[in-house]
Amino acid sequence: MARSLDTIDWGRAIERLCFLFPPVIGVGLIGVVREADPGVPFLERGLVLVGTFGYTLLTIALAVALFVDARRVRRRGGVSSHWKPNPWLNAAFAIVWAPVAGVFYLARRHRRFGTKPGWTAWWLVVAVTLGSTVIGALVAVVAFVLALPGLLTSAIGLAGAVAVGAFPIAIHQDAAHVCTYGDDWRPNPGVYLGIAFLSLSVPPLQPIVAGYYLARRHKAVGTP
Structure with missing residues (x-):
């Protein structure tokens, strides 16, 4: 055993x-x-x-x-x-x-042992969650103005489902990849996982966190 x-x-x-x-x-x-x-x-x-x-x-x-x-x-x-x-x-x-x-344990563990990277294109999933949140918010505004409750619920539900299901995983895994293979920027995957959890608790933060991460990633490694 x-x-x-x-x-x-x-x-x-x-x-x-x-x-x-x-x-x-x-x-x-x-x-x-x-x-x-x-x-x-x-x-x-x-x-x-x-x-x-x-x-x-x-x-x-x-x-x-x-x-x-x-x-x-x-x-x-x-x-x-x-x-x-x-x-x-x-x-x-x-x-x-x-x-x-x-997330606290993972952040501290990463400082000692690092985090194994996986798929190299997790940033695409981060971008998808950002896009779905922004589009969902725009559709929700239109639905609210036009008094379309069904569309409003669908827009919020779809954007929320994509963000909740994919964003924490994607940003953690991509941070592990960037930290392992990057030179100028070494994001702690555990820290970003915690930030992702927080952003899901405060919905307006999710696109801000995703946008900042992608911009910082572009500056560090040139992608996206």
């Missing part, structure tokens, strides 16, 4: 668990909003239960992953000797405020 746990890339597991929080929280919030507006029986309550149960499972899984990874880091020498994360403290932090605990 211990050997099988040692084969798991717990840093990558923590990343993946953090990526799942925005969609799960979003499902729960949709359920709360819909519950205030009578519609399909039990659908709203079901969404709330899915969001709540999913968040609880993710919290427990993240607490376990942080505990195991922090314990492994403490036992390693070399580059990890200057960082000794407390397994119990990190796990407790995750139980209290899981998304923040995850």
Whole structure:
């Protein structure tokens, strides 16, 4: 059992668990909003239960992953000797405020070990989320002016779904790529993941963060 746990890339597991929080929280919030507006029986309550149960499972899984990874880091020498994360403290932090605990740990972990880059074109997804948010906002304004509630709801829902589902993953993964292969700019993927989470909580920030990131990326590496 211990050997099988040692084969798991717990840093990558923590990343993946953090990526799942925005969609799960979003499902729960949709359920709360819909519950205030009578519609399909039990659908709203079901969404709330899915969001709540999913968040609880993710919290427990993240607490376990942080505990195991922090314990492994403490036992390693070399580059990890200057960082000794407390397994119990990190796990407790995750139980209290899981998304923040995850991004905080990833940011500190990146400073010691870096973050493995993946696909080279994640910036395209960041650009798509920016475009969908801007277009969605413009369509929502038109729908509001013309009193088209169906179009208004669809525009906000589509833009929100794209941003919540893709933006945090895309900006984290692209920051890992730029940090690994760039020269002039080394963005911390964990920090940008946290900023992405914050921008989803304050919707007007999402296009600002995405636009700034793409502009900074262009200045550093010439793309886009």
